[in-house]
Amino acid sequence: MKVGNPFIITGKYVSNEYFCDREKEAAELVSNITNWRNTVLVSQRRMGKSGLIEHVFAMPEISKDYETFFVDIYDTANIEDFILLLGKEICTRLQSRGERLMEKFLMTANSIVASFSADPITGMPSIDLSLNGTNSAGRTMEQIFKFMENNVRPCIVAIDEFQQIADYHDGRKIIATLRKLVQNCKQTRFIFAGSNRRMMGQLFNSPSEPFFMSCTPLYLEAISLDKYAEFVEKHFENNGKHIEKQCIESAYKAYEGHTWYIQYIFNRIYENTAKGETANEQSVEIAVCNILDIFGHFFQEMLIAVSERQKSLLIALAKEGKVKNITGANFITDNKLKTASAVQGALKPLIENETITREDESYRITNRFFSIWLARRY
Ligand SMILES: Nc1ncnc2c1ncn2[C@@H]1O[C@H](COP(=O)(O)OP(=O)(O)OP(=O)(O)O)[C@@H](O)[C@H]1O
Ligand SMILES: [Mg+2]
CATH class of the missing domain: 3.40.50.300 (P-loop containing nucleotide triphosphate hydrolases)
Known part of the structure; x- marks a missing residue:
């Protein structure tokens, strides 16, 4: 089966052809x-x-x-x-x-x-x-x-x-x-x-x-950069489009190779690149802006639904990307988060509803696009 865009993001498995590594x-x-x-x-x-x-x-x-x-x-x-x-x-x-x-x-x-x-x-x-x-x-x-x-x-x-x-x-x-x-x-x-x-x-x-x-x-960890780059190049070249290595590397690194996010970005970049054209690093920024625009309304609603303390914590976390010592003095004072117990109180429900993920002793916002949107907006 041939699909319209080889970077599938709907979650439905199609075939080996569109499955990386x-x-x-x-x-x-x-x-x-x-x-x-x-x-x-x-x-x-x-x-x-x-x-x-x-x-x-x-x-x-x-x-x-x-x-x-x-x-x-x-x-x-x-x-x-x-x-x-x-x-x-x-x-x-x-x-x-x-x-x-x-x-x-x-x-x-x-x-x-x-x-x-x-x-x-x-x-x-x-x-x-x-x-x-x-x-x-x-x-x-x-x-x-x-x-x-x-x-x-x-x-x-x-x-x-x-x-x-x-x-x-x-x-x-x-x-x-x-x-x-x-x-x-x-x-x-x-x-x-x-x-x-x-x-x-x-x-x-x-x-x-x-x-x-x-x-x-x-x-399951992230797919390696080498394997993912090979996959992206193959699909661009097979369809008469080109892509610079740097473009793949920069998107992969910014999202730590997290499968759905990078698939989403390359789905856009693929769409935005006409046959015969070459996608470059700038194409990543254009694709990310497209995506944040589309999800912006939804992210805004998510923010309305949380308390002021939770909002401050989310913004602080988004700006840092990943935080190890979330109740540490540095993180609290740098981000004007008041006290460690205030952070703990705001954190607990956000972990429970999976808005924040704890992974390998660090905290980050689960939805990486939401995180980027917050960091850019506030
Ligand atoms: N190896 C792969 N190659 C290409 N795309 C993939 C691969 N694995 C997953 N994807 C894509 O990434 C997205 C997320 O995959 P999947 O739904 O399998 O993740 P999940 O870990 O089960 O997510 P959730 O925790 O939400 O259930 C899907 O859109 C899927 O098409
Ligand atoms: Mg699943």
Whole structure:
């Protein structure tokens, strides 16, 4: 499939052609799968976890031999939502491989009721699931696992934003049940992905948690500059456009190679560069200005929603980029932030709602475009 702009930013995995590098990480994930290890995949937000999973699921050595299921549970609020989402993914995937397999699944997980209709917009057939209440959620989970364990092809289940389960009513109990089911699997493998490093760390590394040391960790860092530069050049040249090395390097460095942000910038630069033209360092600034203009309204709203103290903290953090000692005297006096306890008070809710990220002992604003916008504006 050929796309209009090779720098994809919608989050939908298209194909190997538009996916940069991740060779080592993909090999590690494949090795975990083929060697019967469950994986816990963690990275900062927007670094490429979901993309990596989809990329690995599309690799011939996986798609040929395994049944793969991928659910992003970010929007689920309870175990019933979780079951319906996983059930729908299983039905949809199996249906594409023949009605019989899907019927077998629905017979095994007999509390799940499926109804079929045509999507009112696309006209495509769609499946709606509900629970008939015959069995408890725990029993239905057992049935789903039983189906996967008895499937001819081994199954791989990727659960994205896994930390969400901890927020369910009875979250701890559900995690413990899930752990037991996972532990009893003989052929089904799991990938648990999440961006909330603190929560994921606690769930998988804390001795008091059910999943303690039960998975092999895979931490996703930025793609290297060399690999990313090669990827950018390839797509420009293949489409009759040119780009200076310096242009790639300066965008990459300004955003520390953070995948979605650099993809977004090159998506713009690609659009702004006509066939036969060469993008240069100035093209980065033009693209960033375009982007900040587009998001400006939205960023303004974000600022209106926070307290004055939080606003001052965000501006100070944006100006510094990254801060190690956030309650240190220097940061406080340089930015007129009053006291350490005022900073702590402002920081806590901003960490909780992920506006600020703590990474490797440093703090920064999670959304790098928001950070640049604040630093330029105030
Ligand atoms: N290797 C890659 N090559 C090119 N683009 C990529 C790559 N990995 C991710 N992307 C792009 O970067 C963006 C973010 O990727 P993805 O959604 O996989 O990140 P994530 O870590 O799952 O984010 P979140 O924490 O928000 O769930 C997407 O638009 C995706 O298309
Ligand atoms: Mg994701």
